[in-house]
Amino acid sequence: MRILVVSDIHANWPALAAINERYDICLCLGDLVDYGPDPAPCVRWAMANVKYGIRGNHDHGVAQGVPVVGDAGYRYLTRVTRPLMWEALGPEERRYLLRLPLTRRFTIDGKKFLLVHGTPRDPLDEYVMKDPETWAKRLQDVDADYVCVGHTHVQFHLKINNTIVLNPGSVGQPRDGDPRAAYAIIDGDRIELKRIDYPIADTLAHIDSLRLPDRAKEMFRASYTQGRLRPHDKLEQPA
Numbered sequence: 001m002r003i004l005v006v007s008d009i010h011a012n013w014p015a016l017a018a019i020n021e022r023y024d025i026c027l028c029l030g031d032l033v034d035y036g037p038d039p040a041p042c043v044r045w046a047m048a049n050v051k052y053g054i055r056g057n058h059d060h061g062v063a064q065g066v067p068v069v070g071d072a073g074y075r076y077l078t079r080v081t082r083p084l085m086w087e088a089l090g091p092e093e094r095r096y097l098l099r100l101p102l103t104r105r106f107t108i109d110g111k112k113f114l115l116v117h118g119t120p121r122d123p124l125d126e127y128v129m130k131d132p133e134t135w136a137k138r139l140q141d142v143d144a145d146y147v148c149v150g151h152t153h154v155q156f157h158l159k160i161n162n163t164i165v166l167n168p169g170s171v172g173q174p175r176d177g178d179p180r181a182a183y184a185i186i187d188g189d190r191i192e193l194k195r196i197d198y199p200i201a202d203t204l205a206h207i208d209s210l211r212l213p214d215r216a217k218e219m220f221r222a223s224y225t226q227g228r229l230r231p232h233d234k235l236e237q238p239a
């Protein structure tokens with residue numbers, strides 16, 4: 001059984017479309033929307049291809065019509081792109097986001113899976129990186145062979161006792177300094193953390209065509225080309 005694990009696609013269709021993998025089952029760990037220019041094709045792809053999907057904090061905010069406040073960093077980019085999500089998504093796509101569960105449990109080939117966007121303690125919002133001590137605490141009452149998480153946009157896997165914690169990273173908005181799309185494959189007992197090139201220029205051209213402040217467009221250029229968001233003031237420094 002070959003399992004494709006994706007997360008944090010964030011409306012970046014060129015990144016998602018670049019994944020060229022044979023797989024039997026696809027798992028999606030949330031955040032299909034916000035930030036990127038193409039939410040509808042990403043949600044449609046999930047509707048057609050994802051067997052087990054869960055809700056990310058951004059899916060929740062978009063589906064529930066939550067406005068965002070904030071003027072810095074990713075929160076600012078969420079604020080300026082969220083209205084574009086509401087314009088771009090049709091009722092069926094919005095309904096799909098609305099119905100995504102917070103967690104999912106199932107068994108594949110005798111292995112027990114738990115999917116959560118953040119952590120088992122706080123499925124939508126808690127950030128935990130590759131930190132064995134914190135994960136050991138979060139897994140104390142969890143009975144699973146695989147706990148698959150997203151949210152941080154940084155990929156890793158970690159074994160805590162008999163449980164593997166897997167974060168496939170972000171397909172559409174990596175934040176680890178590597179701008180390539182990230183995802184993971186579970187094939188039998190083997191886990192592969194993958195990175196692939198995609199046409200970043202296509203995503204940026206689409207961003208440029210949207211009704212967004214120039215400041216947001218500059219920040220997106222940094223994020224998509226560098227795989228991290230440099231502070232805006234640095235971008236304005238003369239070269």
Ligand SMILES: [Fe+2]
Nearest residue numbers: 008031056151
């Ligand atoms: Fe995310």
